[in-house]
Amino acid sequence: MYSDNKLILHLISLMKQHGILRAVISPGSRHYPLIRSMEQDPDFTLYSVVDERSAAFFALGLIQQTGAPVAVCCTSGTSAINYGSAVVEAFYQGLPLVVLTADRLPELLNQKEEQMCLQKGVYDGFIRYQGQLTEVKNALSEWYCNRVINEAFLELDHHGRGPVHLNCPIESHHTDKFSTEKLPVVRRITRVDADADDYVWQRYASQLSGRKVLIVWGQAAPVDERLGQAVERFVEMFDCAILVDRLSNCRSSRAIKSAYLALRAMTIDQASELAPDIVITLFGNYTFNSGLKGYLSTLDNPFEVWDLGTSRVADPFRRLTTMFAAREAFFFERMCGFAGAKASGTYFNAWASVERNISEPQATFGEIYAVGQLVRKLPQHAKLHIANSLPIRMVHLFRSDPTITSFCNRGVNGIDGCMSTAVGYAAASAEPVYLVIGDLTFFYDMNALWNRHLSKSLRILLLNNEGGGVMHVPLSESQAPQLSRHVSAGHVTSAQGWVESLGFRYISARTAAECDAALDVLTSSEEPGPVLVEVFSVKEDDVRQFKAYLGGLNKITFGDKVRRRLKRELPKLFR
Ligand SMILES: Cc1ncc(C[n+]2csc(CCOP(=O)(O)OP(=O)(O)O)c2C)c(N)n1
CATH class of the missing domain: 3.40.50.1220 (TPP-binding domain)
Structure with a gap:
């Protein structure tokens, strides 16, 4: 029977699926569930070598002879350190050595625990992949371990070959049960x-x-x-x-x-x-x-x-x-x-x-209205930069000309360089470059415009509703005054003085008519220099319109969700 420890079952199942069928084991207790599970599985060939240093070099010999990856497996503490020389050798010889070190739980490190030292990262610089596993207790940790074990085994022969390390916390080695008859076939990534x-x-x-x-x-x-x-x-x-x-x-x-x-x-x-x-x-x-x-x-x-x-x-x-x-x-x-x-x-x-069946929002004046109008008025083939965080969402509420190319710093969703990126793009472009940006993101990055490469073709739509709106979206409107203090950083600031000092044509808009007229200028091909349109709106109104529109799209009712859940969960209860 195999161990009941889910981490061990995952590890063994994936070792078999990735063709790691030889293991050199050094004696000890902490890795007992792993050893005993492998011992009773006829697919594995196991070798016993006491000294971990020698065990890992022995494994290198097996790899040289068979051409297949080989695992070494030891208990916690200095045993892991003793694999070091062979790991370095495997790294420079390009040999697929799988280092499996048992460990105590990471929370116990440096707490005067027995046979415990830092094992994570001990082979840094000489290892192709290093994974810290965790005990499998729920769906998240199960998915995590499955992914990390797959990642490790995939690195054994990815653009060349070499060693990988998985550090496995096994706390329950004395009390472990061995009642699992069949190894689960867990997900293999190829x-x-x-x-x-x-x-x-x-x-x-x-x-x-x-x-x-x-x-x-x-x-x-x-x-x-x-x-x-x-x-x-x-x-x-x-x-x-x-x-x-x-x-x-x-x-x-x-x-x-x-x-x-x-x-x-x-x-x-x-x-x-x-x-x-x-x-x-x-x-x-x-x-x-x-x-x-x-x-x-x-x-x-x-x-x-x-x-x-x-x-x-x-x-x-x-x-x-x-x-x-x-x-x-x-x-x-x-x-x-x-x-x-x-x-x-x-x-x-x-x-x-x-x-x-999806209709565009019928927004009254506010930032959604302004974004919709901009999207409609943009010329064909326009280059549109969109800032985080509500602007990139609001742009998606409207259909746009398919020839428009759009950009956003969506890699990490930062508000720190949206305008700088647009300014850089415009500096290398002969065509007009449009930017739609919220007020915090604008003032955060206002220094971007103080730039000797500022393009005459830069066209900015600044949505100023006096603070970050996106933080208000998940919360109730009654919390707005509190949020404005620190969470959404309320302010009363205009871009006018700053951009005019830099040679922009500045236009403000406080009504739908003013907004339409200003956007006509922004999208006109006649303008000789950079233009900024600042639309002033009320944050609470903007957020209300945004939530109402998205909420109105939902077709799946609460009852539907309950029925779906029951359909899913009930069979499990009667299994
Ligand atoms: C560098 C950085 N700091 C903080 C944040 C967190 N953050 C995300 S959106 C946002 C507010 C943006 O406000 P605004 O520019 O007015 O746009 P909107 O609220 O309409 O999205 C903040 C502070 C972030 N994404 N990046």
């Missing part, structure tokens, strides 16, 4: 390299055939022509829809451009009808990330996720099975090479029908 054999690509293409394929396309600018063409062929051959946002800058005929809204606007029946079989992700920083995560987490069907253009594990939806370490366009081209007949487009049509 990497497919560009030079994989044809039969590998063909196998993946056949998995797509006849399935509902949901492509999730993240931030990508400038637009890659080769990718655009490859995707257009792909969407004809496979039944798919592409969830995008402004920052995707994706012009595919199968793009669901309002993914940010569509994910909120589906009915309970549509939610199950649209459940994908395979999710293909490319790029990152989706503005609809939380909506998509929420939606996918309600699905019971066993969909899997493939991530393109990467060899590093990123698993936001917790269903990643395959990474394709090749250019995104290359993946789509390869899949088309093995495609059968053209697909029907049914899946796209189902998503499109959700999107068709």
Whole structure:
């Protein structure tokens, strides 16, 4: 019987799936559940070497002879340190050594505990991957350990070979039970390299055939022509829809451009009808990330996720099975090479029908109104920079010309350099560059305009509602006065003096009519120098309109959610 310790079960299951079937064990107690579990599994060949230093060098010999990765496994304390020389040797010889060190719980470090020293990072500089595991106690820690173990084993032969280290806390080694008959088959993550054999690509293409394929396309600018063409062929051959946002800058005929809204606007029946079989992700920083995560987490069907253009594990939806370490366009081209007949487009049509029912906000004067008007008035092929945090959300409430290219510092969502980035872009561009930005973000980065490379073609829409609005969104309106003190940093400041001193044409707007007229100037091609339009609005009104619009989209009722939950949970109770 195997140990009941879920971390051990995960580790052993993944060792087997990744072909790590030899282990050199040095004696001790803390790693007892691991040793005993491996001992009774006939797939493993185990060796016993007392001295850890020698054990790890012994393992290097096994690797040299077999060509396969080999694990070394020891108890906590200085035993881990004794692996050091062989780890360094493995690093410089390029040998796939898997170092498994048992440890006490990290909380106990330096607390006068027995046989405990810092084991995390002890091989720094000489190890291809170092993972600190944790006890598996809930779904989050289970997912974390699964991911980290996969990451470690994938690094054994990623762009060359070498050693990896997993530090495993095992606190219950004396009391551990061994009643697990069958090893669970836990999720293995696979990497497919560009030079994989044809039969590998063909196998993946056949998995797509006849399935509902949901492509999730993240931030990508400038637009890659080769990718655009490859995707257009792909969407004809496979039944798919592409969830995008402004920052995707994706012009595919199968793009669901309002993914940010569509994910909120589906009915309970549509939610199950649209459940994908395979999710293909490319790029990152989706503005609809939380909506998509929420939606996918309600699905019971066993969909899997493939991530393109990467060899590093990123698993936001917790269903990643395959990474394709090749250019995104290359993946789509390869899949088309093995495609059968053209697909029907049914899946796209189902998503499109959700999107068709979404109307734009009918906003009264305020920042949503101003953003909507700007989006409508922007010329074709405009370059639009959008600041965090409400501006990037508000832009998504409106349909825009597909030739517009959009940018936002969405990698880490900072407000610290949105304007500086736009100023830098404009400095290298001959065309007008537009920026829509909130007041805190503007004043934070106002120094960006004091720049000798300031472009005459810079056009800024400043949404001034006297403080950060986004922090008000999740809370009730009654808390607004309190929030304005420190959380949203209320202020009464105008940009006028500053931008006029820098040679901008400055226009303020306090009504819808003033706003329309000012935006006509902002988007005019006649203006000889930089222009800034400052729209003054009332934060509470802006936040109310924003919440009311998004709230009005929701079609799934509380009752629907309860029924869905019961349908999911009840069978578990009677199992
Ligand atoms: C460098 C940095 N500091 C703080 C934050 C936290 N933060 C996110 S949005 C925001 C307020 C932005 O206010 P404003 O520019 O008025 O735009 P809006 O509230 O309309 O999004 C703050 C402080 C951040 N994202 N980045």
